[in-house]
Amino acid sequence: MKATLGFTISVEQFCFSILTSLLFTGAVFAQSSKNNTKSRPNIIVFLVDDMGWVDTSVPFGDSLMPLNKRYHTPNMERLAKEGMKFTNAYAQPVCTPTRASMLSGMNSAHARITNWTSPANNNPTDNTDEQFSAPEWNYNGMSPVVGIPHTQYATPFPQLLKDAGYFTVHVGKAHWGSAGTPGANPLSMGFITNIAGHAAGHPQSYLSEDNYGNKPGKASWQAVPDLGEYYGTGTFLTDALTKEAIKTLENPIKNKQPFYLNMAHYAVHDPMMADPRYYQKYVDAGLDETEAKYASLVEGMDQSLGDIMDYLVSKKADKNTIIVFMSDNGGLSLAPSRAGEPHTQNLPLKAGKGSVNEGGIRVPMIVKWPGVTRAASVANQYVIIEDFFPTLLEMAKVNDGKKVQDIDGKSFVPILKNPDLKDNSRALIWHIPNKWTTKDGPGINYQSAIRKGDWKLIYDMRDGSKQLYNLKTDIGEHSDLSVAHPDMVKALSKTLSEQLRQWKATMPIDKKTNQPAAMPDESE
Numbered sequence: 001m002k003a004t005l006g007f008t009i010s011v012e013q014f015c016f017s018i019l020t021s022l023l024f025t026g027a028v029f030a031q032s033s034k035n036n037t038k039s040r041p042n043i044i045v046f047l048v049d050d051m052g053w054v055d056t057s058v059p060f061g062d063s064l065m066p067l068n069k070r071y072h073t074p075n076m077e078r079l080a081k082e083g084m085k086f087t088n089a090y091a092q093p094v095c096t097p098t099r100a101s102m103l104s105g106m107n108s109a110h111a112r113i114t115n116w117t118s119p120a121n122n123n124p125t126d127n128t129d130e131q132f133s134a135p136e137w138n139y140n141g142m143s144p145v146v147g148i149p150h151t152q153y154a155t156p157f158p159q160l161l162k163d164a165g166y167f168t169v170h171v172g173k174a175h176w177g178s179a180g181t182p183g184a185n186p187l188s189m190g191f192i193t194n195i196a197g198h199a200a201g202h203p204q205s206y207l208s209e210d211n212y213g214n215k216p217g218k219a220s221w222q223a224v225p226d227l228g229e230y231y232g233t234g235t236f237l238t239d240a241l242t243k244e245a246i247k248t249l250e251n252p253i254k255n256k257q258p259f260y261l262n263m264a265h266y267a268v269h270d271p272m273m274a275d276p277r278y279y280q281k282y283v284d285a286g287l288d289e290t291e292a293k294y295a296s297l298v299e300g301m302d303q304s305l306g307d308i309m310d311y312l313v314s315k316k317a318d319k320n321t322i323i324v325f326m327s328d329n330g331g332l333s334l335a336p337s338r339a340g341e342p343h344t345q346n347l348p349l350k351a352g353k354g355s356v357n358e359g360g361i362r363v364p365m366i367v368k369w370p371g372v373t374r375a376a377s378v379a380n381q382y383v384i385i386e387d388f389f390p391t392l393l394e395m396a397k398v399n400d401g402k403k404v405q406d407i408d409g410k411s412f413v414p415i416l417k418n419p420d421l422k423d424n425s426r427a428l429i430w431h432i433p434n435k436w437t438t439k440d441g442p443g444i445n446y447q448s449a450i451r452k453g454d455w456k457l458i459y460d461m462r463d464g465s466k467q468l469y470n471l472k473t474d475i476g477e478h479s480d481l482s483v484a485h486p487d488m489v490k491a492l493s494k495t496l497s498e499q500l501r502q503w504k505a506t507m508p509i510d511k512k513t514n515q516p517a518a519m520p521d522e523s524e
Contacts, residue, residue: 042321052331075306083368088382104154105389105407109431110503111152119199132508141177155403159190167252172264268297275300290339327363355443379419424453457492464523497521
């Protein structure tokens with residue numbers, strides 16, 4: 001064979017040369033990829049279920065609120081001192097819409113996942129209503145597989161992390177999809193390891209004495225899977241999940257493989273059961289039985305956070321691990337799960353879980369990113385749950401090019417680098433065209449809302465009424481300014497309606513006319 005430089009080599013020599021070159025190039029690429037993977041941070045999202053904005057000794061308002069004084073969360077205090085506290089962080093009013101938005105980066109109205117999904121059957125979870133029939137929503141939740149009926153097809157960000165070399169772990173509550181669909185199984189959603197995650201949205205029992213609900217003949221859909229070694233040991237569910245989470249981190253830390261841990265506690269969702277490690281102290285402090293149980297669930301969750309942080313320090317992995325603390329919606333404010341006057345459990349915020357008022361959607365959020373976030377810093381810019389998708393991928397230096405859905409979220413990495421950033425032009429949207437509960441309350445059932453800057457508009461689909469609040473001066477949403485500011489009502493109604501139409505958001509069906517409820521800009 002003649003070479004271009006004028007000398008002769010054999011075919012065998014030529015092939016060997018090419019093979020050697022390819023092997024060298026592959027080795028360089030593999031080493032480069034390996035080094036790139038090693039440079040990526042570990043990420044933990046510590047997601048709490050049904051925890052309200054004031055259910056912590058960390059004040060997320062301008063000062064310590066009365067209810068902040070009820071709770072003892074020293075590890076949240078520690079995380080806030082080491083990281084950045086977000087005072088205007090938002091979820092959706094109920095669990096599945098929030099959790100699916102987090103994994104997909106889509107607003108729940110866009111994904112049409114606007115209520116919780118049932119583990120028991122593939123049917124809508126809407127309660128019966130005299131005025132409306134249920135909307136056409138995705139009651140089977142999110143799916144990583146195309147063509148599953150009544151689901152939103154989307155690429156979960158854990159899959160993208162996994163594809164980029166992350167060791168991905170889910171621990172605790174999943175609740176992204178109905179039983180029997182791909183979205184119900186964390187292993188289908190990009191997780192390499194799953195512990196106790198399935199289609200159910202709450203535990204049958206927190207107690208090991210009950211086998212966490214798995215006693216023969218007594219198990220329901222809510223029985224928590226995978227924790228057999230803790231049966232009868234006196235280990236409260238929150239602690240068992242924490243111990244299992246720590247076990248799963250041993251190998252990736254040892255192997256210096258970046259990990260993503262979705263630490264999704266069942267706490268503090270009902271059933272209200274006392275965490276025996278903390279219950280008596282709250283009874284002694286004067287709380288009634290129900291609220292003492294709730295406070296013990298909160299402190300048990302906080303201890304889990306501390307145990308994980310301590311483990312990272314012991315393994316010298318804390319300097320390269322991002323921790324994001326978040327709740328999936330506001331605190332529950334209805335009996336019998338909460339004691340006291342209804343809708344006062346999240347004061348000064350109005351209402352609670354299921355509501356588009358602040359008590360149902362504004363939640364505690366803290367981010368610690370070593371070397372990026374300033375210690376004890378505070379960000380007042382509003383963010384929302386769908387922002388997690390682009391943010392976590394940017395943190396991990398992972399491209400989202402393989403996703404199949406359009407992303408509604410906006411990365412808050414710039415805020416983590418500069419908490420003084422402010423953007424009042426962005427609009428946040430909540431849309432609940434469902435009857436979540438049989439009990440009506442402020443902002444509950446058939447409500448939409450939009451926040452832009454300090455202004456917030458709430459739209460009631462039942463009667464077309466609108467409320468307008470300035471959250472800067474009225475965080476409790478006491479003073480309806482809709483009459484005083486008709487131009488603002490009109491402008492926000494238009495923005496909200498245009499976005500809902502663009503997303504092809506679904507509306508409840510009026511039983512008398514058999515027509516969808518009016519959009520906000522169609523109602524006077």
